[in-house]
Amino acid sequence: MAFEPPQRLVRALGETAPDGDDWLGKLPEAAHRAVVSRELTVERVQMPGGRSSLVVLVRRADGTPAVLKLAPPRFRPESERAALAHWGGLGSVQLLEPPPLSTSSEREGPPVTEGVLLLERLHPDLSVRSLPEAKALLEAAGTLRRLWVEPPAGHVFETVAERTGRQARAMRTTATARTEVAPLVDAALAAREELLSAPPEHRLLHGTFRQSKVLAGERMPWLAVGPDPVVGECAFDLARLVRDRVEDLIAQPSGAATTRRRVKRLAESLDVDQERLRGWTLFRAVESGVRALRVGRPNDAELLLEFAGWL
Numbered sequence: 391m392a393f394e395p396p397q398r399l400v401r402a403l404g405e406t407a408p409d410g411d412d413w414l415g416k417l418p419e420a421a422h423r424a425v426v427s428r429e430l431t432v433e434r435v436q437m438p439g440g441r442s443s444l445v446v447l448v449r450r451a452d453g454t455p456a457v458l459k460l461a462p463p464r465f466r467p468e469s470e471r472a473a474l475a476h477w478g479g480l481g482s483v484q485l486l487e488p489p490p491l492s493t494s495s496e497r498e499g500p501p502v503t504e505g506v507l508l509l510e511r512l513h514p515d516l517s518v519r520s521l522p523e524a525k526a527l528l529e530a531a532g533t534l535r536r537l538w539v540e541p542p543a544g545h546v547f548e549t550v551a552e553r554t555g556r557q558a559r560a561m562r563t564t565a566t567a568r569t570e571v572a573p574l575v576d577a578a579l580a581a582r583e584e585l586l587s588a589p590p591e592h593r594l595l596h597g598t599f600r601q602s603k604v605l606a607g608e609r610m611p612w613l614a615v616g617p618d619p620v621v622g623e624c625a626f627d628l629a630r631l632v633r634d635r636v637e638d639l640i641a642q643p644s645g646a647a648t649t650r651r652r653v654k655r656l657a658e659s660l661d662v663d664q665e666r667l668r669g670w671t672l673f674r675a676v677e678s679g680v681r682a683l684r685v686g687r688p689n690d691a692e693l694l695l696e697f698a699g700w701l
Contacts, residue, residue, distance in 0.1 A: 481536030550622025
């Protein structure tokens with residue numbers, strides 16, 4: 391079959407693709423090779439799909455349902471593979487292929503192609519976002535707690551300091567050109583500096599956790615997918631969950647008060663310092679809002695920056 395990437399993926403990658411990037415052009419052939427080499431039967435491409443990878447629903451040679459995921463190198467698929475292997479299915483989707491060994495001659499089983507992951511099939515159209523808000527936050531938080539483990543010895547995962555350092559540089563550049571966002575950027579960067587001065591723990595984090603990243607499963611009711619793993623303090627991971635359904639929060643007359651209650655409730659439920667959670671929520675909301683401005687999504691930017699102003 392033809393592996394045409396969903397338009398949602400094409401648009402999202404087009405916003406951030408570096409000059410000369412030809413991953414999308416090579417994607418149909420790469421997907422075909424991944425399917426053939428693993429003797430998979432394709433059911434369908436997941437639509438509308440994500441913004442950083444092609445997701446294909448497949449069956450293995452023995453009939454087991456699975457998911458084939460292909461992502462460009464800049465979205466760190468090998469880091470995702472390493473994190474999923476470390477979690478071993480506890481709170482997260484399971485890898486159905488082992489991580490590659492140091493040399494190709496030592497590998498066993500189907501070939502592991504760089505940027506290609508074969509995963510346990512969950513229910514792709516049923517996330518905790520489908521639940522009422524209070525129940526969704528409870529289930530999402532419970533899933534996230536299981537992922538916060540010690541990173542493997544000698545890990546090569548990016549740290550929170552490294553990731554937010556790159557983001558901070560981009561934020562400063564945008565704030566110089568768009569002076570209206572400079573006060574929020576200054577506040578977010580000041581919060582980051584304070585938070586990084588004395589992190590309370592270093593755990594393996596999901597990195598991009600939100601309600602839509604928690605899907606219904608068979609082994610467990612809910613399992614996390616799509617990590618962009620990072621090592622750092624738990625409040626950084628929880629911060630993205632605080633602003634879930636931001637469009638609903640903005641539409642409420644009591645949105646600011648609801649947001650503050652959500653920070654308090656999530657911090658207490660996961661034993662995270664409330665002020666540290668507020669600080670990372672501010673930084674991550676401003677960073678996302680400024681990035682939305684930079685790539686030409688002004689409506690998203692307006693929502694995120696208004697939300698950040700409540701913090």
